[in-house]
Amino acid sequence: MKIERRAAPLWLRAVIPLLAVVLTFAVTSALILLARANPLQAYYYFLLEPLSNRVSIIEVLVKSTPLLLTGAAVTLAFAGGFWNIGAEGQLLAGATAATAVGLQMHTASPLIAIPLMLLAGFAAGAAWIAVPALMKVKLAIDEVVTTLLLNSVALLGVSALLNGPWRDPISQWPQSPEIAAAAIFPRLIPRSRLHLGFLVAVLVILLLWFLLNRTTLGLQMRAVGLAPQAARFAGIPVERTLLRTALLSGGIAGLAGVSEVAGIHYHLIDAISGGHGYTGIIVATLGGLNPLGAGLAALFIGLVDTGSQSVSRALGVPVYLGDVILATLLLMTLALLLLQRYRIRWTRDRGAM
Amino acid sequence: MQPPASPAVQMRSITKRFGALIANDAADFTLRRGQIHALLGENGAGKTTLMRVLYGFYRPDTGSITVNGQPASFSAPRDAITQGIGMVTQHFALALPLTVTENVVLGAERGLPLDLAAAQRRVQAAAQSFGIDIDPAARVRDLSIGQRQRVEILKALYRKATVLILDEPTAVLLPQEADELFRALRRLQNQGLAVVFISHKLHEVMAITDQVTVMRNGRTVNTVDTAHTTQAELARLMVGRSLTPPPARPAPPADQPVALRLDQVSAQDNKGLPALKALSLAVHVGEIVGLAGVSGNGQVELAEVLSGTRRVTAGRVLVEDTDITNADPRRVMQAGVGRIPEDRHASVVGEMTVAQNMALEHLGEFSPRGLLDKAHITRHAEQLITTYQIKARPDDRIRTLSGGNMQKVILARVLERAPRVLVVAQPTRGLDVGAGEYVHGKLLEQRARGAAVLLISEDLEEILALADRIAVIYEGEIRAVLPRAEADSQRLGLLMSGVRA
Numbered sequence: 001m002k003i004e005r006r007a008a009p010l011w012l013r014a015v016i017p018l019l020a021v022v023l024t025f026a027v028t029s030a031l032i033l034l035a036r037a038n039p040l041q042a043y044y045y046f047l048l049e050p051l052s053n054r055v056s057i058i059e060v061l062v063k064s065t066p067l068l069l070t071g072a073a074v075t076l077a078f079a080g081g082f083w084n085i086g087a088e089g090q091l092l093a094g095a096t097a098a099t100a101v102g103l104q105m106h107t108a109s110p111l112i113a114i115p116l117m118l119l120a121g122f123a124a125g126a127a128w129i130a131v132p133a134l135m136k137v138k139l140a141i142d143e144v145v146t147t148l149l150l151n152s153v154a155l156l157g158v159s160a161l162l163n164g165p166w167r168d169p170i171s172q173w174p175q176s177p178e179i180a181a182a183a184i185f186p187r188l189i190p191r192s193r194l195h196l197g198f199l200v201a202v203l204v205i206l207l208l209w210f211l212l213n214r215t216t217l218g219l220q221m222r223a224v225g226l227a228p229q230a231a232r233f234a235g236i237p238v239e240r241t242l243l244r245t246a247l248l249s250g251g252i253a254g255l256a257g258v259s260e261v262a263g264i265h266y267h268l269i270d271a272i273s274g275g276h277g278y279t280g281i282i283v284a285t286l287g288g289l290n291p292l293g294a295g296l297a298a299l300f301i302g303l304v305d306t307g308s309q310s311v312s313r314a315l316g317v318p319v320y321l322g323d324v325i326l327a328t329l330l331l332m333t334l335a336l337l338l339l340q341r342y343r344i345r346w347t348r349d350r351g352a353m
Numbered sequence: 354m355q356p357p358a359s360p361a362v363q364m365r366s367i368t369k370r371f372g373a374l375i376a377n378d379a380a381d382f383t384l385r386r387g388q389i390h391a392l393l394g395e396n397g398a399g400k401t402t403l404m405r406v407l408y409g410f411y412r413p414d415t416g417s418i419t420v421n422g423q424p425a426s427f428s429a430p431r432d433a434i435t436q437g438i439g440m441v442t443q444h445f446a447l448a449l450p451l452t453v454t455e456n457v458v459l460g461a462e463r464g465l466p467l468d469l470a471a472a473q474r475r476v477q478a479a480a481q482s483f484g485i486d487i488d489p490a491a492r493v494r495d496l497s498i499g500q501r502q503r504v505e506i507l508k509a510l511y512r513k514a515t516v517l518i519l520d521e522p523t524a525v526l527l528p529q530e531a532d533e534l535f536r537a538l539r540r541l542q543n544q545g546l547a548v549v550f551i552s553h554k555l556h557e558v559m560a561i562t563d564q565v566t567v568m569r570n571g572r573t574v575n576t577v578d579t580a581h582t583t584q585a586e587l588a589r590l591m592v593g594r595s596l597t598p599p600p601a602r603p604a605p606p607a608d609q610p611v612a613l614r615l616d617q618v619s620a621q622d623n624k625g626l627p628a629l630k631a632l633s634l635a636v637h638v639g640e641i642v643g644l645a646g647v648s649g650n651g652q653v654e655l656a657e658v659l660s661g662t663r664r665v666t667a668g669r670v671l672v673e674d675t676d677i678t679n680a681d682p683r684r685v686m687q688a689g690v691g692r693i694p695e696d697r698h699a700s701v702v703g704e705m706t707v708a709q710n711m712a713l714e715h716l717g718e719f720s721p722r723g724l725l726d727k728a729h730i731t732r733h734a735e736q737l738i739t740t741y742q743i744k745a746r747p748d749d750r751i752r753t754l755s756g757g758n759m760q761k762v763i764l765a766r767v768l769e770r771a772p773r774v775l776v777v778a779q780p781t782r783g784l785d786v787g788a789g790e791y792v793h794g795k796l797l798e799q800r801a802r803g804a805a806v807l808l809i810s811e812d813l814e815e816i817l818a819l820a821d822r823i824a825v826i827y828e829g830e831i832r833a834v835l836p837r838a839e840a841d842s843q844r845l846g847l848l849m850s851g852v853r854a
Contacts, residue, residue: 214725215720223702226703227704235683
């Protein structure tokens with residue numbers, strides 16, 4: 001047996017996410033059996049049951065909303081060669097800024113309050129990534145470590161706010177007071193949880209696709225991401241382009257925080273993210289660093305996420321099974337992305353020639 | 354039991370395919386004991402593949418191999434080594450922090466413990482008996498390239514090789530080091546060693562070998578005795594047609610203005626060591642200046658300085674009256690400099706299309722208000738593909754192109770802008786003869802148009818064929834600038850090795 005390096009044909013790239021899903025379900029079926037449930041039944045609840053009625057379809061979209069945004073943020077960063085592992089922290093920064101604005105909007109109209117919150121959230125996310133981005137560009141300090149570490153800093157910062165100045169004066173819970181009514185995202189469908197944030201997220205995905213595929217800046221960002229040396233040689237300002245990529249990525253992740261505060265919770269809690277930033281990495285990878293692919297991946301993960309609750313309700317398996325499936329999915333995708341560059345050749349035994 | 358005349362190696366009808374590519378097509382090769390046998394051919398003719406089959410690195414699709422008259426089948430180099438076959442490639446497989454002795458015995462000694470003192474004595478004895486001059490206690494990282502090559506040869510001999518395959522051994526050597534290698538090979542030959550000498554350099558083949566097997570397009574076209582052939586005949590066999598001598602051309606007028614001037618330029622390499630030392634050079638309008646030198650004497654850094662990708666620590670760079678000292682690539686291009694870099698793959702974005710790469714250096718012209726005009730980018734690419742006879746479509750990812758076609762894309766991208774100064778590094782490295790001639794033709798066209806061309810090349814034949822004047826670089830300094838009429842490979846070789854003229 002020999003393993004040779006070669007380039008992956010195009011059709012294989014399209015097949016890989018699907019193959020990863022199939023393999024993931026094959027592997028996780030063992031865990032479902034351990035939980036004394038029927039895997040096929042479990043997958044029905046994971047994948048099909050949420051699509052069987054209007055309420056849970058809407059819930060899938062609600063769950064996908066922050067993932068569309070963090071997935072877009074990570075897709076842009078990775079496509080542009082900036083390894084942003086800090087979407088989680090940028091999301092928290094965005095959520096904090098949105099709350100700060102939202103708390104002051106009691107006399108404002110929604111037409112002012114909502115754009116202002118989006119702007120503040122974007123700016124906060126961009127500011128949160130600015131330090132690692134500048135350290136990368138000016139000092140060549142690896143951004144994987146710095147963006148990752150700032151996630152904990154962000155979480156501790158939110159915690160400090162919620163246990164200090166923003167502690168809810170009435171309940172004394174470590175959560176902020178509720179934001180002004182004018183700052184709450186309008187519902188897209190009355191009496192559902194689907195809010196303006198979903199529309200914002202879809203718009204961001206489409207704009208990102210346009211940026212990367214139809215604009216000079218996008219082409220330059222991708223060139224810097226794919227081959228920085230060649231990009232520099234061609235006269236593209238590599239450092240400035242990287243900085244733009246990073247700030248835009250951080251800003252988009254910040255919007256995810258705005259959307260969760262203004263669309264779902266209406267106040268800041270320290271569990272506001274619950275890992276959406278990290279899941280964004282899965283979304284971007286599964287989507288093949290293509291914004292539209294990331295959109296599909298976010299919807300799929302929203303589906304599994306919704307499904308994990310119905311499977312838990314129906315079959316009594318732990319709700320964490322959904323997390324295990326998503327983690328396995330990431331590992332499978334990464335393994336297949338690596339393997340696609342090689343092919344295994346079976347050669348005859350020695351002496352048989 | 355074997356008849357004494359059985360050859361050391363006989364390969365019959367070897368075919369090796371890589372996907373659609375046929376690297377070896379029913380190739381035959383016979384190596385007699387005690388002979389130095391050249392395997393001659395252009396890049397891509399299949400020489401290295403055939404020898405990798407012999408060394409057990411590849412398994413042939415069809416064909417048979419006998420070693421000393423016995424059928425042999427190797428599934429890994431380890432099998433070939435036990436049959437007495439050794440191979441020294443262009444990329445040495447040496448552990449730099451270890452000593453010569455440790456490198457030689459690594460993998461050759463069985464069992465524990467390893468008695469290094471005894472091993473050193475054995476390596477010393479082996480080196481002496483083979484006439485290889487090397488200090489067994491030296492660390493490999495402190496050795497020159499020529500000495501490292503000797504360690505590789507000693508490694509093979511220590512494993513009792515009776516057949517030694519050398520893959521373009523002189524490519525990395527100074528002319529003087531090459532002479533030393535040839536003397537060592539003669540001595541080894543007298544001790545009965547058979548040597549396969551892979552090369553595409555005719556004069557070396559004539560100088561050192563007893564027999565020559567010429568390969569073309571994966572086939573072995575002919576095997577001739579070196580004594581009964583000429584360089585011209587070998588060249589004809591190699592390319593399948595006679596090499597045309599460079600066309601006579603008028604010398605450029607004497608009083609042309611200077612287009613590119615380097616004035617006392619100093620720069621550092623990636624390790625922060627001085628790579629260019631107060632280097633001065635001028636290239637006039639309508640002339641080609643060839644920069645000759647052994648690899649690693651500052652050529653890479655000089656090309657980068659002129660491309661806008663390396664800063665100078667002192668001195669000035671002028672294009673006509675424009676100062677481009679430490680300018681970024683964009684300003685360097687705006688000043689009228691066209692750049693054909695040494696590392697083709699590092700100057701294009703492999704995952705992007707031919708059309709995108711052709712537009713990348715001047716995106717502003719293809720994107721009014723920041724939006725990409727895809728139709729314009731594609732039209733532009735189609736036009737260049739036609740003009741420069743590139744075998745590619747605008748939408749092909751550029752990394753899928755052959756070396757020759759990729760080079761044509763880079764040429765097209767640069768030449769369409771009619772640069773006043775052209776900085777060209779190793780323009781035909783790795784290209785086949787046809788593509789190489791095309792590139793040379795284009796460079797001469799640029800000269801005729803009035804461009805000032807700086808041709809940086811490690812291929813002396815290329816420099817002698819194209820340059821009007823030849824500058825020799827050694828340790829970051831220009832040692833001499835000669836008119837072509839006064840330059841021959843002997844004199845250049847001495848200058849390139851640091852001997853002052």
